[in-house]
Amino acid sequence: xxxxxxxxxxxxxxHMAERLLSDGHEVVGIxxxxxxxAKSLKEANTASVSAAGGTxxxxxxxxxxxxxxxxxxxxVFHLAAQPGISATVPFELYERNNILATHRLLEALxxxxxxxxxxxxxxxxxYGRHAxxxxxxxxxPTSYYGVTKLAAEQLVLAKQRESGxxxxxxxxxxxxxxxxxxxxxxxxLIKSILEDEEFPLYEGSREHIRTFTYVGDLxxxxxxxxxxxxxxxxxxxxxxxxxxxTTEEGLEYIQEILGKQAKFKxxxxxxxxxxxxxxxxEKAKRVLGYQPKVALKEALTREVAWYKAELGKA
Numbered sequence: 001x002x003x004x005x006x007x008x009x010x011x012x013x014x015h016m017a018e019r020l021l022s023d024g025h026e027v028v029g030i031x032x033x034x035x036x037x038a039k040s041l042k043e044a045n046t047a048s049v050s051a052a053g054g055t056x057x058x059x060x061x062x063x064x065x066x067x068x069x070x071x072x073x074x075x076v077f078h079l080a081a082q083p084g085i086s087a088t089v090p091f092e093l094y095e096r097n098n099i100l101a102t103h104r105l106l107e108a109l110x111x112x113x114x115x116x117x118x119x120x121x122x123x124x125x126x127y128g129r130h131a132x133x134x135x136x137x138x139x140x141p142t143s144y145y146g147v148t149k150l151a152a153e154q155l156v157l158a159k160q161r162e163s164g165x166x167x168x169x170x171x172x173x174x175x176x177x178x179x180x181x182x183x184x185x186x187x188x189l190i191k192s193i194l195e196d197e198e199f200p201l202y203e204g205s206r207e208h209i210r211t212f213t214y215v216g217d218l219x220x221x222x223x224x225x226x227x228x229x230x231x232x233x234x235x236x237x238x239x240x241x242x243x244x245x246t247t248e249e250g251l252e253y254i255q256e257i258l259g260k261q262a263k264f265k266x267x268x269x270x271x272x273x274x275x276x277x278x279x280x281x282e283k284a285k286r287v288l289g290y291q292p293k294v295a296l297k298e299a300l301t302r303e304v305a306w307y308k309a310e311l312g313k314a
Contacts, residue, residue, distance in 0.1 A: 001226075002026045002114075004073040006105065007080035008056045009033060011179045012121070012172075012215060014045035016077050019219045021052040029056035030069055030080065034097070036089075037182050044310070045179060061101035066108035075117045075226060078105060081152075083181065084145060085270065091144050098148035102155050106165075117229040119222060120169040122153040124211075124240070124277050131173070131211075131277040135236040142274075153236075160234045168225060168232045170218075173240030173279040177215035177299050178306035185247070186300060189254050189262060190307050198265040202273070206248040211279040213240040214294035214302075224288040231287060240279030241292045253297050257304045 003020050007013035008029025017027050029049060033039050046056045057069055061080055070076075082089065082097035102120070109115055124131040126149060128140030141147045153169045160167035180187050192199040221239035225232050255261050284290035294302075 001074040001116075002028070002072055004070060004076045005029045006061060006076070006078050007031055008049055008054070009042035009046045010079060011045075011181050012175060012218065013077075013079040014049050014179060015177075015215050015219050016079065016222060017049045017054050017056075018052045019223060020077075021049075021054050023223070027054040028069060028073065029054055030059045030061065030066075031056055032060040032080070033058060034082075036082070036084065041179075041182065061105050062096050066105065070105075070108045070112065072114050073112070074114050075119070075229075076105075076109070076115070077119050077121070077222060078102065078156075079121045081121070081149065082145070084183070085143060085273075087270065089144070094144045094148040098145075098152045099155070102152040106155060106159055115166060117166045117168060117226065117233070118156060119225055120153055120156045120167065122169050122171045122236075123149045124171050124173040124238070124279065125274065126150045126153070126171060127277075129275045131274055132280065134280045135171070135238055135283055157234065157236075166229065166233050168229075168234070169236045170222060170225070171236060171238050172218050173211040173213050173238065173277050175213050175215050175218055176296075177303050179215075180303060186250065186254060186303055187307065189251065190258070190304055193255065193258050193260050193262050194308075196263075198263045200267045201264045202267050203269040205270075205273065206246065206251070208247045208273065209244050209276040209278065210247060210250070211240040211244050211277045212250060212296045212299065213279070213292065214299035217241065217292040217294055220293070221284060221288065221290045224290055228288060235287070237284045237288065238279050238281050239284055239290065240277075240281055241296070242279065242281055243295065244278045245296050250296060250300065253300050254304065257301055
């Protein structure tokens with residue numbers, strides 16, 4: 001298949017592109033290399049995708065002509081998005097990079113004679129503070145990110161309902177692993193320990209409950225959807241681990257793996273944080289045969305090894 005991967009220079013997108021290439025698909029990637037985090041990290045991801053045989057085009061979904069990029073594609077994995085929390089990222093960026101970008105991509109694909117599946121990557125943040133329900137639950141997002149990712153998901157599914165567009169949406173749960181974005185919990189903790197710096201820990205966060213999901217397990221779930229496209233059109237799938245951990249357990253794992261204690265600096269509670277995520281993946285198991293394989297400690301062991309090898313902080 002010829003497959004388009006948006007956000008292909010990002011954490012999950014680069015893994016997705018490489019997996020598709022290893023399975024024999026032709027991959028065209030898109031990434032706008034936004035300044036949200038260091039461009040050098042995205043360039044390193046791009047180099048890995050290119051070495052595997054893929055192409056990553058420097059395009060902005062919100063402004064650029066997408067006609068050449070979408071030509072003759074048979075499947076799309078739409079991962080490009082504006083991440084972050086509402087307190088640090090302006091709403092306008094979420095609106096532009098989540099809603100407008102998705103709308104323009106859908107418009108570019110309108111009338112495609114080759115497209116068989118459009119797999120949108122949404123987020124468990126759609127569920128709100130307690131992300132424990134199945135896919136039929138009413139969304140209750142509490143952040144700009146969750147709100148705009150829900151809007152993007154509904155743009156895809158509205159087009160499917162209206163015209164039979166082959167839209168599908170995945171709601172991932174707390175992804176971790178190699179290449180994780182540098183502002184996320186585990187890369188920041190690893191960096192702070194290796195560089196002997198204080199680590200800001202938000203009040204109450206130790207008790208947060210999370211379904212931490214290894215990036216390879218998410219990619220496995222997405223590939224199962226690709227294999228079963230006709231059964232999945234118009235559907236939403238929670239994809240995550242079938243176990244939960246407290247944030248405290250994750251912190252302890254990192255310190256154990258590195259063999260060194262962190263220096264925690266307590267900070268006031270952060271608005272918009274989810275208090276609990278526990279992925280209900282019964283639908284993914286039933287329809288896709290999905291089964292996560294990598295437990296959190298093993299995922300973090302791989303992430304630490306990658307961080308030391310690739311970012312030179314050992």
